[in-house]
Amino acid sequence: MTPWVMLAPIAVLLCVAIPELRRPTPRGGIDGLRVTAVIYCLAFVVAPLQVAGTDLRWVRASSWVWVLNHLPTTESFLGAELLAVLGWICILIGYFVVQRARARTGDLDSLVGDERSVARVMVALLALGTFALVVYTISIGGWRVLIFNALAFRSSAPPVVTRWAFLKSVAPLSLGAAFLAFGLRRDAQQPGVRRLATWVFPLAVAVSMIVLFHQAGRLSMLAFLITFPLAIAAAHGRLRLRVVMTIGVLFALLVLFGKQLFNPEGASTVFETQWQALRDEGSNAVQMIGIEFSFPFLNLAHFVQTVPSSQPFRWFVDVPLGFLYLVPQRLLGVVHPPTITALNSDALGSDGAIPVDLVSFGYVSAWLPGMLLVTGLFGVALGWLDRQARSRRFTATVLRVALMLFLAFRIMYADPTLVLQAGFYLIVLLGALWLVRRRALPLAGGGS
Numbered sequence: 001m002t003p004w005v006m007l008a009p010i011a012v013l014l015c016v017a018i019p020e021l022r023r024p025t026p027r028g029g030i031d032g033l034r035v036t037a038v039i040y041c042l043a044f045v046v047a048p049l050q051v052a053g054t055d056l057r058w059v060r061a062s063s064w065v066w067v068l069n070h071l072p073t074t075e076s077f078l079g080a081e082l083l084a085v086l087g088w089i090c091i092l093i094g095y096f097v098v099q100r101a102r103a104r105t106g107d108l109d110s111l112v113g114d115e116r117s118v119a120r121v122m123v124a125l126l127a128l129g130t131f132a133l134v135v136y137t138i139s140i141g142g143w144r145v146l147i148f149n150a151l152a153f154r155s156s157a158p159p160v161v162t163r164w165a166f167l168k169s170v171a172p173l174s175l176g177a178a179f180l181a182f183g184l185r186r187d188a189q190q191p192g193v194r195r196l197a198t199w200v201f202p203l204a205v206a207v208s209m210i211v212l213f214h215q216a217g218r219l220s221m222l223a224f225l226i227t228f229p230l231a232i233a234a235a236h237g238r239l240r241l242r243v244v245m246t247i248g249v250l251f252a253l254l255v256l257f258g259k260q261l262f263n264p265e266g267a268s269t270v271f272e273t274q275w276q277a278l279r280d281e282g283s284n285a286v287q288m289i290g291i292e293f294s295f296p297f298l299n300l301a302h303f304v305q306t307v308p309s310s311q312p313f314r315w316f317v318d319v320p321l322g323f324l325y326l327v328p329q330r331l332l333g334v335v336h337p338p339t340i341t342a343l344n345s346d347a348l349g350s351d352g353a354i355p356v357d358l359v360s361f362g363y364v365s366a367w368l369p370g371m372l373l374v375t376g377l378f379g380v381a382l383g384w385l386d387r388q389a390r391s392r393r394f395t396a397t398v399l400r401v402a403l404m405l406f407l408a409f410r411i412m413y414a415d416p417t418l419v420l421q422a423g424f425y426l427i428v429l430l431g432a433l434w435l436v437r438r439r440a441l442p443l444a445g446g447g448s
């Protein structure tokens with residue numbers, strides 16, 4: 001690949017960095033657009049530079065070996081980077097249209113105004129999440145299987161097949177309980193509600209960590225853990241350097257050693273091998289972190305080559321398919337059509353799942369118009385969320401940060417099936433808060 005193509009990632013970097021540098025510093029030093037910009041740069045600047053400018057033969061000994069068989073041509077490299085530029089411009093357009101709109105867009109403060117109602121939702125979410133986790137754990141053979149075979153359950157052939165597998169999407173309701181408890185400990189004016197939140201918080205965190213460990217998702221665990229310090233920073237209006245450094249170290253550790261963490265039985269041997277490789281060659285750490293963010297760019301370069309010449313447009317069939325996958329297959333004895341992620345993984349010859357990113361999802365759905373539509377709507381959602389930065393209640397700030405991280409990671413994971421499964425607990429959380437608020441309003445009106 002000729003050296004001048006390296007200018008394409010630089011163009012993406014300038015497209016992202018210039019608007020960010022011109023923006024005022026967000027409240028708390030961080031907002032949804034800034035987090036999204038960082039992930040976008042990792043996926044469409046750092047990863048392309050690594051693919052084009054480094055020796056990738058080391059991936060032969062890793063699960064990333066498929067990369068060597070799908071290195072982009074010069075034309076697909078440039079095409080993918082051009083789409084990345086257009087995608088970011090559309091995100092910015094959608095974002096600033098909402099940011100500058102005068103009309104009210106709704107706010108999170110109104111959802112958490114009645115602390116007793118929020119406390120009831122908190123307890124219900126923890127109870128449902130814990131119940132789902134216990135039933136699912138029993139169905140697969142107990143806690144030892146749940147913990148020691150966590151990584152194996154991410155594969156297409158899990159070690160135990162259970163009809164209750166859908167409960168894996170219900171158990172994360174405990175994460176929502178942890179967020180509400182963390183907020184209520186500070187917001188609650190009634191001593192009983194504050195004491196309840198204080199007791200619920202460690203329980204919800206403990207259940208959530210078990211759930212996240214079994215899911216064996218490094219970024220989902222990272223997002224959960226950093227929600228709390230980022231919410232405090234957002235509330236205080238200042239992001240301290242030690243918080244940034246702690247998040248950076250945690251991020252690096254989870255990326256480099258996360259798979260060993262989620263595979264306790266073989267962790268010691270694999271950990272020693274990984275540590276030896278990092279100790280012998282320090283640049284390996286940078287290479288390993290960079291490759292983890294390469295699949296969005298490689299997806300896009302692949303689709304530029306194959307869509308629509310050898311792969312038809314999806315025409316957004318994956319959106320209803322995402323809702324269909326919420327219907328339990330093993331429990332009801334039904335089989336759903338393959339998702340875009342499953343098809344993409346087969347096409348690239350990977351043993352594991354290769355999720356479809358935001359730009360690629362729009363492109364494979366309806367070519368350039370589809371990509372512009374998807375990225376523009378993403379910008380609108382991000383703009384609405386960042387309008388909540390002046391929340392008066394700490395609970396609303398916690399929810400905003402959780403939603404911010406969830407949205408930002410959709411840059412990499414945009415398959416609607418994965419979006420709905422990963423965000424199911426957030427949908428239930430917001431829906432429950434909305435319902436209890438609706439029930440509380442007539443009562444409040446009647447007493448006035």
